[in-house]
Amino acid sequence: xxxxxxxxLGMMLLIVxxxxxxxxxLQAISSNPxxxxxxxxxxxxxxxMARLIRELNxxxxxxxRYFIWFRGIIAGLWGQLDLGQTRDNFMVMDQIAAAIPITFxxxxxxxxxxILLGITIGMITAIRQYSRFDYTMTFVSFLLFSxxxxxxxxxxxxxxxIQFNDFLVNPQIPIELVVxxxxxxxxxxxGIAGGTRKRFLTIFAGVSVLAIGxxxxxxxxxxxxxxxxxxxxxxxxSFVAAAVxxxxxxxxxxxxxxxxxxxxxSVVTISYYPMQLLLGPESGLxxxxxxxxxxxxxxxxxxxxxDTEDRKVNIRVGVLTAFVGTFVLFIDRSxxxxxxxxxxxxxxxxxxxxxxxxxxxxxxxxxxxxWISGLDAVMHLVLPTVALTLVSFAGYVxxxxxxxxxxxxxxxxxxxxxKGLTERTVITRHAMRNAMLxxxxxxxxxxxxxxGGAIITESIFQWSGMGSLFNQALRSYDLNLLMGVFIIxxxxxxxxxxxxxxxxxxxxxxxxxxx
Amino acid sequence: xxxxxxxxxxxSEKAENEIELKETAGLSQGxxxxxxxxxxxAAMISVFGLLFVILFSFSASGIHLGTEDxxxxxxxxxxxxxxxxDPEGAITSMCENGIPGCPTMDFLPDFIDGDGMxxxxxxLGMDQIGTDYLxxxxxxxxxxxxxxxxxxxxxxxxxxxxxxxxxxxxxxxDAILMRVTDMxxxxxxxIIGAVIGFQFGNLxxxxxxIMLGFFAWMGLARFVRTDFLTLREREFVDxxxxxxxxxxxxxxxHILPNAMGIxxxxxxxxxxxxxxxxxxxxxxxxxxxxxxxxxGLLISKYQDTFSVAPFLFWWPGLFIISIxxxxxxxxxxxxxxxxxxxxxxxxxxxxxxxxxxKVKA
Numbered sequence: 004x005x006x007x008x009x010x011x012l013g014m015m016l017l018i019v020x021x022x023x024x025x026x027x028x029l030q031a032i033s034s035n036p037x038x039x040x041x042x043x044x045x046x047x048x049x050x051x052m053a054r055l056i057r058e059l060n061x062x063x064x065x066x067x068r069y070f071i072w073f074r075g076i077i078a079g080l081w082g083q084l085d086l087g088q089t090r091d092n093f094m095v096m097d098q099i100a101a102a103i104p105i106t107f108x109x110x111x112x113x114x115x116x117x118i119l120l121g122i123t124i125g126m127i128t129a130i131r132q133y134s135r136f137d138y139t140m141t142f143v144s145f146l147l148f149s150x151x152x153x154x155x156x157x158x159x160x161x162x163x164x165i166q167f168n169d170f171l172v173n174p175q176i177p178i179e180l181v182v183x184x185x186x187x188x189x190x191x192x193x194g195i196a197g198g199t200r201k202r203f204l205t206i207f208a209g210v211s212v213l214a215i216g217x218x219x220x221x222x223x224x225x226x227x228x229x230x231x232x233x234x235x236x237x238x239x240x241s242f243v244a245a246a247v248x249x250x251x252x253x254x255x256x257x258x259x260x261x262x263x264x265x266x267x268x269s270v271v272t273i274s275y276y277p278m279q280l281l282l283g284p285e286s287g288l289x290x291x292x293x294x295x296x297x298x299x300x301x302x303x304x305x306x307x308x309x310d311t312e313d314r315k316v317n318i319r320v321g322v323l324t325a326f327v328g329t330f331v332l333f334i335d336r337s338x339x340x341x342x343x344x345x346x347x348x349x350x351x352x353x354x355x356x357x358x359x360x361x362x363x364x365x366x367x368x369x370x371x372x373x374w375i376s377g378l379d380a381v382m383h384l385v386l387p388t389v390a391l392t393l394v395s396f397a398g399y400v401x402x403x404x405x406x407x408x409x410x411x412x413x414x415x416x417x418x419x420x421x422k423g424l425t426e427r428t429v430i431t432r433h434a435m436r437n438a439m440l441x442x443x444x445x446x447x448x449x450x451x452x453x454x455g456g457a458i459i460t461e462s463i464f465q466w467s468g469m470g471s472l473f474n475q476a477l478r479s480y481d482l483n484l485l486m487g488v489f490i491i492x493x494x495x496x497x498x499x500x501x502x503x504x505x506x507x508x509x510x511x512x513x514x515x516x517x518x
Numbered sequence: 519x520x521x522x523x524x525x526x527x528x529x530s531e532k533a534e535n536e537i538e539l540k541e542t543a544g545l546s547q548g549x550x551x552x553x554x555x556x557x558x559x560a561a562m563i564s565v566f567g568l569l570f571v572i573l574f575s576f577s578a579s580g581i582h583l584g585t586e587d588x589x590x591x592x593x594x595x596x597x598x599x600x601x602x603x604d605p606e607g608a609i610t611s612m613c614e615n616g617i618p619g620c621p622t623m624d625f626l627p628d629f630i631d632g633d634g635m636x637x638x639x640x641x642l643g644m645d646q647i648g649t650d651y652l653x654x655x656x657x658x659x660x661x662x663x664x665x666x667x668x669x670x671x672x673x674x675x676x677x678x679x680x681x682x683x684x685x686x687x688x689x690x691x692d693a694i695l696m697r698v699t700d701m702x703x704x705x706x707x708x709i710i711g712a713v714i715g716f717q718f719g720n721l722x723x724x725x726x727x728i729m730l731g732f733f734a735w736m737g738l739a740r741f742v743r744t745d746f747l748t749l750r751e752r753e754f755v756d757x758x759x760x761x762x763x764x765x766x767x768x769x770x771x772h773i774l775p776n777a778m779g780i781x782x783x784x785x786x787x788x789x790x791x792x793x794x795x796x797x798x799x800x801x802x803x804x805x806x807x808x809x810x811x812x813x814g815l816l817i818s819k820y821q822d823t824f825s826v827a828p829f830l831f832w833w834p835g836l837f838i839i840s841i842x843x844x845x846x847x848x849x850x851x852x853x854x855x856x857x858x859x860x861x862x863x864x865x866x867x868x869x870x871x872x873x874x875x876k877v878k879a
Contacts, residue, residue: 014697017697018697018700018701018704019704021697021698021701022701022702022704022705025701025702025705026705026709026710026713029713029714030713033717034716034717142560145843145846145847145850146839146843148790148842148843148846149790149794149838149839149842149843149846150839151794151797151798151801151814151817151835151838151839152798153797153798153801153814153817153818153821154817154835154838154839157817157821157824157831160824161824161825165825458708458709458712458802459708459798459801459802462802473709473712474802477712477713477716477804478716485713488709489705489709492704492706492709493704493705496703496704496706497700497704
């Protein structure tokens with residue numbers, strides 16, 4: 004194992020060396036950092052050029068200059084990483100260190116959303132292969148595959164930000180639109196549920212009526228400018244979560260786990276008012292963490308004492324329910340601040356932001372408040388997150404669908420069915436777990452790719468992360484900065500490849516890593 | 519109906535295979551694949567859609583090759599070009615909502631909106647200086663399609679050669695070639711594309727496409743290598759070798775035709791990726807530059823005027839999406855056609871028919 008990893012690490016160094024040598028020389032030979040001075044009429048032009056030549060070693064030919072730069076990378080192996088300096092005498096390391104958290108914030112939510120949504124929908128389409136839902140989602144995922152993200156982003160800016168903000172001035176949805184949205188929601192749910200035509204129509208009608216009613220209620224009250232769920236909303240959502248988690252993991256027939264889930268949902272609902280005190284205006288991340296810990300701990304205790312058998316399963320159902328319920332409670336708590344946030348001077352009633360990563364005219368006490376600054380971050384994240392999610396989730400849909408279909412054709416699935424296991428057990432225990440195996444590789448690689456991969460999104464929404472650094476480096480012929488961004492991406496990619504291979508060996512015992 | 523379904527699930531896989539065999543009896547492999555492909559409705563619609571877009575764009579805008587000094591051009595049938603600035607002074611004539619150069623295309627007949635149906639002089643409108651927008655969009659589409667084919671073709675050739683050599687010879691050759699592939703692979707396409715595009719974008723679209731093509735083959739090489747690794751162990755390769763075939767002959771005559779499916783499918787996916795990369799680069803300003811036209815460039819130029827003149831923004835995007843979507847669907851159809859494990863969905867009626875026939879026989 005040790006020999007394998009060290010051999011891989013050596014190979015990784017070689018690959019990073021080769022790739023960076025290629026990019027460095029490509030850029031160094033074809034661009035001239037002194038070009039900007041050609042038309043300059045400044046008096047100290049000569050001195051500036053001389054300074055730049057001295058500091059960036061421009062008198063050394065590129066292939067040799069590369070090794071001067073690479074020395075700093077090698078020094079990174081014993082902790083003294085040196086990426087050189089930019090044209091304006093800033094350290095590249097500092098610039099990148101400031102940019103990484105911003106890029107990370109930009110992409111993390113959309114990556115997680117895309118993975119969760121993509122895998123869920125992909126698996127449902129595989130289970131309901133050749134159904135209406137399958138055909139619709141196949142078409143939608145092909146469409147999303149073909150969408151240029153910059154085009155989507157401009158549309159989102161117009162419709163989700165500018166026009167939505169206009170809508171918030173007088174938040175009344177026209178009745179036709181309410182009906183159309185309700186019907187679409189009904190179609191989606193009925194499609195997921197599947198089954199016979201009668202069942203399809205029943206679910207379609209039920210969900211549509213419910214959605215239309217809900218939307219109508221939201222539209223006629225001032226819900227959009229002063230949102231919230233209240234104890235009733237949190238309660239209902241928690242009990243729905245309880246039913247869904249039980250149905251998915253053990254089935255509603257399992258009385259012990261159903262009771263655990265219901266008890267967990269009750270814990271969340273009962274703790275609604277006490278939680279409002281805990282999560283007061285002065286509270287912070289610690290209180291939120293505490294809130295989650297309390298409900299999760301309580302429900303795992305309930306799960307433990309519910310039945311002497313299957314304790315692990317009961318605890319899992321309880322904890323999942325409590326987590327979802329508390330999350331809904333947390334969202335409700337955030338929504339309570341929305342009205343204050345929206346009508347504050349800095350926002351002026353137009354909450355969805357189109358540019359930047361934070362509002363810089365918020366008052367100091369607003370910045371200090373966990374809830375208000377959190378809302379501000381979310382409102383800036385909405386558009387880029389939706390754009391990135393839309394573009395990347397199609398890949399997960401196709402991949403997880405194919406993966407699950409392949410597994411469902413295996414002999415051991417037939418064996419499981421022949422044993423008389425319920426379809427739920429066959430799918431969740433036997434098929435899904437095996438279908439997830441090849442996904443680990445993709446997931447790990449995507450997490451590494453996101454850091455360097457949001458150049459377009461950052462440019463459209465004017466975030467100052469890695470992508471905008473790269474943009475700036477390329478335009479100003481700043482070789483060291485460009486290579487800094489590049490090397491971070493390259494190292495992350497090779498490390499992710501190694502991690503993915505090692506992880507695969509762990510999760511799939513059939514794979515043995517060669518000694 | 520319920521009975522029929524119940525019965526139906528009892529039909530064995532053997533019956534399905536028999537239907538499949540009966541249908542393909544006496545056909546060559548190529549014919550079977552073609553049949554499967556033709557049966558894929560979405561793919562067939564896409565083939566015609568793509569052909570239409572290609573023919574329309576190239577014939578309308580004409581063909582523009584060669585360098586700036588000695589251009590080779592064939593004039594298209596569309597009367598306006600991208601260099602005409604306000605040919606009839608029409609830009610001054612405002613439309614009803616006060617937008618200059620709005621589209622003259624009108625599909626609503628007389629009795630709905632009071633004026634007749636028709637394309638008018640400028641179906642897609644005009645840009646802010648009065649250049650016909652259809653001329654700009656078809657020219658952009660033409661450029662994107664050229665990039666798509668050049669990048670796809672180059673990726674196909676380089677990827678197949680590298681993958682085939684690595685997979686066939688194995689050992690040290692394989693190790694070296696695959697490390698080189700990894701080296702290219704750790705370089706994100708958009709980053710290398712931007713570095714290339716920033717230097718070569720002003721040379722025009724063909725040099726840009728050729729440079730991009732040098733960095734687009736890695737995924738394909740990996741696929742081909744994996745396929746070759748398994749194929750070279752098969753009996754027919756041994757048989758060819760015993761019969762005295764040279765390595766070159768084995769690669770080209772025996773293994774390559776068997777790997778063709780994966781190559782073509784990966785090639786189409788490469789092409790749909792290429793069109794998105796090119797438009798993204800042009801959007802960021804690292805690809806095709808003004809005064810030349812590209813779909814990405816048009817979108818980037820008119821993104822801020824969306825609320826005033828949305829048509830300037832919609833059309834280039836619709837062209838990109840439709841081209842990429844058609845190519846993706848064709849790729850999907852090809853994958854289904856080439857996949858030997860792929861079974862046609864056998865309809866209830868056919869299953870029933872085949873089983874009754876079996877009873878009679």
